[in-house]
Amino acid sequence: MSKKLILDGKVVANAVKDELKGRISALKEKGVTPCLATILVGDDSSSATYVRMKGNACAKLGIESRKIHLDKETTTEELLETINKLNKDKDVHGILLQHPVPSQIDERKAFEAIDIEKDVDGVTSFGYGQTALGFGKYPSCTPAAIMRIMEHYEIEVSGKHAVVVGRSPILGKPVSALLLNKDATVTTCHSRTVNVEDYVRQADIVIAAVGKANFIQGEWIKPGAVILDAGYNKGNIGDVDYEACLEKASAITPVPGGVGPVTISMLLKHTVDSAEIASR
Numbered sequence: 001m002s003k004k005l006i007l008d009g010k011v012v013a014n015a016v017k018d019e020l021k022g023r024i025s026a027l028k029e030k031g032v033t034p035c036l037a038t039i040l041v042g043d044d045s046s047s048a049t050y051v052r053m054k055g056n057a058c059a060k061l062g063i064e065s066r067k068i069h070l071d072k073e074t075t076t077e078e079l080l081e082t083i084n085k086l087n088k089d090k091d092v093h094g095i096l097l098q099h100p101v102p103s104q105i106d107e108r109k110a111f112e113a114i115d116i117e118k119d120v121d122g123v124t125s126f127g128y129g130q131t132a133l134g135f136g137k138y139p140s141c142t143p144a145a146i147m148r149i150m151e152h153y154e155i156e157v158s159g160k161h162a163v164v165v166g167r168s169p170i171l172g173k174p175v176s177a178l179l180l181n182k183d184a185t186v187t188t189c190h191s192r193t194v195n196v197e198d199y200v201r202q203a204d205i206v207i208a209a210v211g212k213a214n215f216i217q218g219e220w221i222k223p224g225a226v227i228l229d230a231g232y233n234k235g236n237i238g239d240v241d242y243e244a245c246l247e248k249a250s251a252i253t254p255v256p257g258g259v260g261p262v263t264i265s266m267l268l269k270h271t272v273d274s275a276e277i278a279s280r
């Protein structure tokens with residue numbers, strides 16, 4: 001077997017967090033504590049875990065986190081009221097609404113209500129548009145994490161054929177845009193794509209963002225391809241059949257310990273960026 005590079009998300013996440021320490025101290029010397037407000041609606045246990053992980057990561061770095069937990073019966077209007085209060089609160093630098101929300105809520109309307117200056121999670125259409133045009137401050141955190149991992153491991157993107165499997169608004173679409181902005185040739189596959197495997201077979205870079213456990217098969221992988229698995233299926237299972245794909249890939253992220261930890265560190269980075277901008 002040729003040498004494989006395991007793209008270690010914990011190493012990258014620690015590098016991102018190390019860069020933030022001095023910046024947070026400098027803000028605190030000016031009397032500013034970066035503050036992220038997290039909103040969790042309902043009692044989905046995975047969502048509760050992710051929000052808790054974000055809060056713990058904030059606490060470790062000295063970022064304040066305000067955790068707002070709303071009842072599962074919350075209406076869109078009640079959620080909008082909460083978001084509007086946070087928009088007006090000068091001490092809050094970032095707002096994160098955990099996805100998914102219960103079905104009675106208009107999630108898109110709620111995302112759009114987040115002040116663009118506080119959209120550190122990159123969920124507004126304005127933020128997405130800026131990301132797509134190449135000058136967004138805060139791309140969605142998982143796409144930002146994927147790009148950061150490749151930057152950290154000096155993986156060339158320019159001129160490569162990147163195949164993104166998935167087209168969700170906070171993952172597949174923005175990561176396709178970020179890859180295009182780095183001069184990759186991008187194919188975005190989705191649920192209506194006929195024979196997804198035919199596209200994946202051509203990929204130099206595979207981004208798995210489909211939300212189905214072990215969806216990407218080893219036999220689809222071109223020898224030497226780079227694979228980034230953004231899946232977070234129940235039981236900590238990624239979208240990539242890891243062992244089979246590892247055989248073919250030159251570099252691959254594991255699940256857990258790959259894209260996930262970097263996603264959280266990018267959220268912290270965006271919150272610190274926002275606090276710095278607000279304190280100027």
Ligand SMILES: Nc1nc2c(c(=O)[nH]1)N[C@@H](CN(C=O)c1ccc(C(=O)N[C@@H](CCC(=O)O)C(=O)O)cc1)CN2
Pocket residue numbers: 049050051096097098099100121140141142170232236255256257258259260261262263264
């Ligand atoms: N508003 C948002 N909602 C959601 C996002 C998002 O970016 N913004 N992404 C996902 C879930 N997610 C963050 O919210 C997330 C999922 C998994 C991980 C992670 O680090 N997983 C670990 C394993 C988990 C564990 O240890 O229990 C790993 O991969 O190592 C981070 C973030 C949906 N919602």
